[in-house]
Amino acid sequence: MSDGSSFRLTSLAHGGGCGCKLAPSVLQELLAGQAAIPSSAHLPSAHLPFAHLLVGTETGDDAAVWDLDDKTCVIATTDFFMPVVDDPDHFGRIAATNAISDIYAMGGTPIMALAILGMPLEKIDIATVRAILQGGAAICAEAGIPVAGGHSIDSVEPIYGLAVIGIAPKAQIRRNADAKPGDALILTKALGVGVYSAALKKEALAPDAYDELIASTTLLNRVGTTLAQDDAVHGITDVTGFGLLGHALEMARGSGVTLRLDAGRLPLFRHAETLIRQGFVTGASTRNWASYGAAIDLPAGFPDWRRQLLTDPQTSGGLLVSCVEAEADRLVTEIAAAGYNAARRIGRVEPGAPWVRVETMA
Template sequence: MTETPFRLTSLAHGGGCGCKLAPSVLQELLSGQAKGGPFERLLVGTETGDDAAVYDLDGTTTIIATTDFFMPMVDDPDHFGRIAATNAISDVYAMGGRPIMALAILGMPLGKIETDVVRAILQGGQAICAEAGIPVAGGHSIDCPEPVYGLAVIGTAPRDRIRRNADAKAGDALILTKALGVGVYSAAFKKEALSADAYDEMIATTTRLNKVGAELAKDAAVHAVTDVTGFGILGHGLEMARGSAKRLRISRGALPLLAHAEALVRQGFVTGASHRNWASYGAEVDLDAGTPEHWRHLLTDPQTSGGLLVSCAEAEAERLLGEIQAAGFAAARRIGVVEEGAPRVTVEA
């Protein structure tokens, strides 16, 4: 662990994927954007809020492009770099692709952070890129009031392996590959209330690459995939519901949680993003009448470097779940089903 003479998180007003603009704000910003023209080879753009852009090169091979960056949610600069890089690369895996290179995005408040701290952030990101088997081939840096780090990532995939968030089918089973509660943990960490074992648990999940997404895309039984990040399981589930024109029904009791998440949220450790998320899309969500208030916060909790939400054929769900768990995602669980109906998310006990 790299020691700093100050808390890195003290230089940022928010951290991790909790920094994202609220879903409603993002929709408003994008709604009035004029299109530059018809691009027949652009297979995935902004229409469905998917994880990355996809461009068809030659009818067989596609290029996947994404970018993701945020402010620190932890104080250790190496851990910050690793989390941010893992989170950015995840978008390529969520589309069914494999990354081929990355470019660093760096904004640092000059005069407030020592050079060796910034170097440790970059080295953390480099270490994760090496684990993914890709180079950091360049990047861009600016003087910025708050520390910001992330990556632009390029990947490839055969066209028939692209998995959008908009192709869920009625009757599908839903699988979530990582436990929820990262935002709750980060809120507790900022107030110095997160135990050492919980911190280790948070670092382990947020630095686990979602490589399994590229493997799942080889399977015809996998119909739709998205990664669960700043909008929480409800927000990203709703994007899948809207894009697929289907209803998602989620079992609250089936959702995997980090070990201390429920206890911490009961104590009041909730991010501002959780409240913004619910204000943005709560009208399109049906919660069971008996849902406790703390569970609403867990359902909207922003996940930094979260897991994949997978919509797959019901008959193959148990096999796929076993393969996901065997790939290192022990927390993966079946969490619900896809149904015909107006695009909404229904949560039951």
């Protein structure tokens, strides 16, 4: 599970992966004094200072989208974090997969990336840093894009990620704010990344579980581009540091709907329930619930371990897809055939207040 070095990469960071993200409540407080940049999806272009901004900051979507000519859009995102695993090649691969995911979540095709690197070089040797960069470059090659440049600094903790540029036809852009009442909800990857990473940090993760973790977190979400070409698909977002509940709540608020999730249908990593019952919970999971728990409706007697899985930060997680209900089974079959074996229908969209209701309906 590591490269045999005399140190563990995860020991050099106070957090790891998307669990490093600021809590939603803290982020909201930091941005409270700044005016949101509205997009043309929400206001007529005549009233906008940036009329070609199709997706801005108002819905907390996965990436910014700029309409070039009413036909083609440019999609831009950036994502970086501290090590979630000890193997430097795997760290680079996970970070790159996670960053590119934002382009796929908008329905786009990535075209190039820029590396973001911060390393405490007095603690990490050059070979280890090179392995991180090579891991990221390997995933970029798999996505069919170059690492065309980047920026590096000497930092206290190891940091790696990418800024990624993509493109898409305007009609193919899929936002987190486009879910419609009556839609079904699909999740394309299993939950439990934060739980596994917490166990890994305490050297309590079995080899088969580690393999499961790497297989999921290095699986590119390229199916998002295909889904966006299907008229039955209305909204897409990727599930990362805020957990399933946090990103579902962003979709509910952006779309002005209620999302109803069936806890019994959620795909989980094989050992997720056992490990979380043993206490392997990330601090980010707790912060997530404290940030948005008031907007979540849980059934009476809902077990803590299940709630913690719903707020578990998903480094390089799957896509949450809102689609026409009658087409959901077909789409799940197609997603699974594309290599996402954990894909499941997990709920539905209803008219109502912008919140998330969790039930056990299966």
